[in-house]
Amino acid sequence: MIQVAQDEDKREILRQYRKLLRYAKPFLKEGDARQIKKAFNLSMDAHHNMRRRSGEPYIMHPLAVAQICVEEIGLGTTSIVSALLHDVVEDTELEIEDIERNFGSKVAKIIDGLTKISGVFDYGTSMQAENFRKMLLTMSEDVRVILVKIADRLHNMRTLDSMPRNKQIKIASETIFLYAPLSHRLGLYLIKSELEDLYLKYTEPEMYRLIIDKISATKSARTRFIRNFINPIQNELNKRGYEYVIKGRPKSVYSIWTKMQKQDIPFEQVYDLFAVRIIIDVPQENEKAACWQVYSIVTDHYQPNPDRLRDWISTPKSNGYESLHTTVMSKTGNWVEVQIRTRRMDEIAEKGYAAHWKYKHQGPQAIGAESGIELWVARVREMLEHNASSAIEFVDDFRSNLFSDEVFVFTPKGELKKLPNGATALDFAFDIHSEVGARCIGAKVNSKLVPINYKLKTGDQIEILTSSKQKPSEDWLQFVVSSKAKGKIKDVLKEQKKAAANEGKAIVKRKLKQIKQELNNEIVDKLVNFFNVSSPLDLYFKIGTGSIDPKNIKKIKNLDQKVTKKVNGQADVKTGQKIVKTQSKENDVLLIGEDLDEVEYTLAKCCTPIPGDDVFGFVSTHEGIKVHRVNCPNAVELLSKHGNRVIKAKWASKSALSFLAGLSIKGTDRVGLLNDVTRIISNDLQVNIRSITTATEAGIFEGQIQLFVHDTKELDVLIKRIEKIEGMEKVDRFYPK
Numbered sequence: 027m028i029q030v031a032q033d034e035d036k037r038e039i040l041r042q043y044r045k046l047l048r049y050a051k052p053f054l055k056e057g058d059a060r061q062i063k064k065a066f067n068l069s070m071d072a073h074h075n076m077r078r079r080s081g082e083p084y085i086m087h088p089l090a091v092a093q094i095c096v097e098e099i100g101l102g103t104t105s106i107v108s109a110l111l112h113d114v115v116e117d118t119e120l121e122i123e124d125i126e127r128n129f130g131s132k133v134a135k136i137i138d139g140l141t142k143i144s145g146v147f148d149y150g151t152s153m154q155a156e157n158f159r160k161m162l163l164t165m166s167e168d169v170r171v172i173l174v175k176i177a178d179r180l181h182n183m184r185t186l187d188s189m190p191r192n193k194q195i196k197i198a199s200e201t202i203f204l205y206a207p208l209s210h211r212l213g214l215y216l217i218k219s220e221l222e223d224l225y226l227k228y229t230e231p232e233m234y235r236l237i238i239d240k241i242s243a244t245k246s247a248r249t250r251f252i253r254n255f256i257n258p259i260q261n262e263l264n265k266r267g268y269e270y271v272i273k274g275r276p277k278s279v280y281s282i283w284t285k286m287q288k289q290d291i292p293f294e295q296v297y298d299l300f301a302v303r304i305i306i307d308v309p310q311e312n313e314k315a316a317c318w319q320v321y322s323i324v325t326d327h328y329q330p331n332p333d334r335l336r337d338w339i340s341t342p343k344s345n346g347y348e349s350l351h352t353t354v355m356s357k358t359g360n361w362v363e364v365q366i367r368t369r370r371m372d373e374i375a376e377k378g379y380a381a382h383w384k385y386k387h388q389g390p391q392a393i394g395a396e397s398g399i400e401l402w403v404a405r406v407r408e409m410l411e412h413n414a415s416s417a418i419e420f421v422d423d424f425r426s427n428l429f430s431d432e433v434f435v436f437t438p439k440g441e442l443k444k445l446p447n448g449a450t451a452l453d454f455a456f457d458i459h460s461e462v463g464a465r466c467i468g469a470k471v472n473s474k475l476v477p478i479n480y481k482l483k484t485g486d487q488i489e490i491l492t493s494s495k496q497k498p499s500e501d502w503l504q505f506v507v508s509s510k511a512k513g514k515i516k517d518v519l520k521e522q523k524k525a526a527a528n529e530g531k532a533i534v535k536r537k538l539k540q541i542k543q544e545l546n547n548e549i550v551d552k553l554v555n556f557f558n559v560s561s562p563l564d565l566y567f568k569i570g571t572g573s574i575d576p577k578n579i580k581k582i583k584n585l586d587q588k589v590t591k592k593v594n595g596q597a598d599v600k601t602g603q604k605i606v607k608t609q610s611k612e613n614d615v616l617l618i619g620e621d622l623d624e625v626e627y628t629l630a631k632c633c634t635p636i637p638g639d640d641v642f643g644f645v646s647t648h649e650g651i652k653v654h655r656v657n658c659p660n661a662v663e664l665l666s667k668h669g670n671r672v673i674k675a676k677w678a679s680k681s682a683l684s685f686l687a688g689l690s691i692k693g694t695d696r697v698g699l700l701n702d703v704t705r706i707i708s709n710d711l712q713v714n715i716r717s718i719t720t721a722t723e724a725g726i727f728e729g730q731i732q733l734f735v736h737d738t739k740e741l742d743v744l745i746k747r748i749e750k751i752e753g754m755e756k757v758d759r760f761y762p763k
C-alpha cells in the first residue's frame with residue numbers, strides 16, 4: 027500500500043519535472059539542461075523524506091516555484107536552478123558553499139539572498155522591516171532574487187488551504203503589504219492581481235465568494251454586451267487587414283472589492299466591471315502609429331471621454347507598462363474602458379520585467395521601457411545607500427512609493443522626469459539634487475509662480491527657485507511624497523537637531539559654571555526632571571533652540587531642599603488632582619482620585635494614565651509626584667535608575683473624575699464615517715470629546731480623538747464599539763500630550 031503511494035508520488039514528481047523542461051526548452055543553451063537536472067537531483071536528495079503540510083513530497087514546492095519562474099515570469103536557467111534550490115540552505119543540511127561549488131557564484135548569491143530574507147517575518151515589527159531592507163539590498167544586486175521570491179510566495183499563497191487559520195492571515199497580510207505592490211512595481215500584473223485575489227479569499231472569504239458568484243451570474247449578459255460592443259470595431263479592423271485579438275475580461279475580484287469599499291456601493295453599482303482589450307500584431311517599428319489608428323477606429327464608433335485618455339506608449343510607466351487607454355460611451359449609455367496595445371506590449375504588461383529581456387535589443391522603444399525598470403532599481407539602490415532613517419520609516423516611505431502611479435513632468439530644458447503621483451514642486455527639487463531641494467523656496471510651473479507644496483500635474487514644466495538662506499523644516503515632510511525627498515529632509519533635520527543640541531550643551535556648561543557646578547550625569551538628570559524633558563539630548567536641543575530659557579538653569583541650585591520637603595508629602599498644592607497618602611495602612615500606597623490628605627500630584631504627560639491602568643508614583647525634583655503608567659515609555663528608565671523615588675500607587679475605587687485619553691482610528695473612507703464615530707462617542711456612550719483631527723488620503727481615513735473617560739473599562743467598551751463601525755480597520759489608544 028505504502029509502496030503504491032510512493033510510486034504515485036514519484037510519477038507525479040517526474041511529470042512536473044518534465045513539464046518544467048518542456049517549458050524551458052525553447053531558450054535552453056548548451057549545458058543548461060544538465061544544470062537544471064543537477065539542481066533537481068540535489069534538491070530531491072536534500073528534501074528527501076520531507077513533506078509539505080498538505081502531505082505531498084516537499085520537492086513539489088521547489089518544482090512549482092521553478093515552473094512559475096519559467097511559465098509566468100519568463101525567467102531562464104539561472105532562475106530555474108535557484109528556484110529548485112531556494113529552500114535547501116534554509117531547510118536542509120546543505121550549505122551555501124555547497125551551492126557555490128556546484129553551481130557557481132551567481133546562483134549561490136541568489137540563494138543566499140533568498141535565504142536571508144526568509145527569516146522571521148513578524149507583521150509590523152522592525153524585524154520585518156530589517157528583512158525587507160535586506161531583500162531590497164540583495165534585489166538591487168540581482169533582481170532575480172525578488173522575482174524568485176515572488177514566485178515562491180505565489181505558490182505558497184496558492185497552497186494556503188493547508189495552513190492553520192492564523193498563519194493564513196499572517197501570510198496573506200504580508201502578501202498584500204509587500205509582495206503585491208512589489209509585483210506591481212516590477213510589472214507582473216497577472217501575478218499581482220492573483221496575489222490580491224488570494225489575499226481576499228483568505229481574509230474576507232464570504233465577500234470573495236459573493237463577488238465570484240456575482241461575476242459568474244452576470245457572465246452571459248456581459249458576453250452579449252461585449253459582442254455587440256466590439257462588432258463594429260472588428261469589422262473595421264478586418265477591413266484594414268489587422269491581425270488582432272480582442273478580450274473582454276472582468277476585472278479582478280480584488281479590484282472590484284476595493285471599488286465597492288471605496289465608493290461604498292454594492293456589486294451591482296460597480297460600472298466598470300470589465301475592460302475591453304484590443305491586442306494587435308504589428309512589427310515593432312509600426313507599433314505607435316498602428317495603436318493610434320486603432321484608437322481612431324474605436325472613437326469613430328464611440329464617443330471618448332477626453333479626461334480618461336492615457337498614453338503610456340509615448341511615455342511608458344517606469345515598470346515598463348506600455349498601452350493606450352481610453353474610456354468611451356457605449357450605445358447603451360455605459361462607459362467602457364478600452365485598452366489598445368501590441369502583442370509585445372501585452373506580454374510585457376502581463377509578465378513584466380523578464381519579458382523586457384526578450385525584446386531588449388529589438389528597437390528603441392523596448393530599450394526605453396527596459397531602462398525604466400533599471401532606473402527604478404537604481405533609485406532603490408540610491409535610497410538604500412543614502413537613507414539614514416530607521417528601517418520602519420524606510421519601509422513606510424518605500425511602500426508609499428510602491429503603490430503610487432506616476433506623473434510625468436519636464437525640466438526647463440525639456441528633460442523628462444517621472445515622479446510618484448502626488449509629488450510636489452519640492453519633490454521635484456529634491457529629485458534634481460538634494461542641495462536644490464534643501465534651498466527650494468518655490469517654483470515656476472509653466473511660467474507661473476507656485477509654492478513649494480504645489481502638486482505636480484503630468485506635462486508641467488518646472489523651474490525651481492532657490493535661496494541660500496532657505497532651510498528645511500519639520501513641516502516639509504508633509505509636502506513631499508517621494509522617499510528620496512523624505513529621506514533627505516530627515517537627514518537635514520537630524521543634522522540641524524544635532525547642531526542645536528551641541529550649542530545647547532555648551533550653554534548648559536557655561537550656566538553651570540556660573541553656579542560652580544560641573545556637567546555630570548547627576549546634574550543632567552536633575553535638569554531633565556526639572557524641565558520635564560524626555561532626555562538629555564532633548565534638554566540640550568530645547569536650550570539650543572531657545573524653547574527653554576537658559577536663565578532657569580541656575581534655579582537648580584536650590585532644588586535639593588525643596589525635594590526633601592515635597593517627598594515628605596506636605597508641599598503646597600497648586601494644580602493637579604488630589605491624592606491620598608495612607609502611609610501606615612497600605613505600605614505607602616498613593617490612592618489617586620479622592621480628596622482627603624492632600625498631596626500634590628499630577629498625571630504624567632508622557633503616558634496620561636487613566637483609572638484602571640497599572641500605575642506608580644514618581645517623586646520628581648520639581649513638580650511633586652507624577653503618576654506614570656507601568657508601561658509608560660519612560661517607566662523602564664525611571665524604575666531602573668531612580669527606584670528610590672518610586673511610590674506605589676493605585677486608583678481610588680469611587681472616582682468620579684474624567685481623564686484624558688486618546689484614540690487613533692484608521693479605516694477606509696466613506697461618507698458618514700466620522701458621523702458614525704462621533705455619534706457612538708457622544709450620543710450612545712455620552713463621553714466628552716476634547717478634540718478630533720482627521721485626514722483622508724488615497725481613500726484611507728485617519729483620525730485622532732481626544733476624549734475624557736472615567737476608566738479603562740469605559741475606554742475598552744468605546745474601542746469595541748468603534749471597531750465595529752463599517753469601514754473601520756484599526757482603533758488604537760494613544761497618549762495625548
Ligand code: MN
Pocket residue numbers: 087112113178
Ligand atoms: Mn519556498
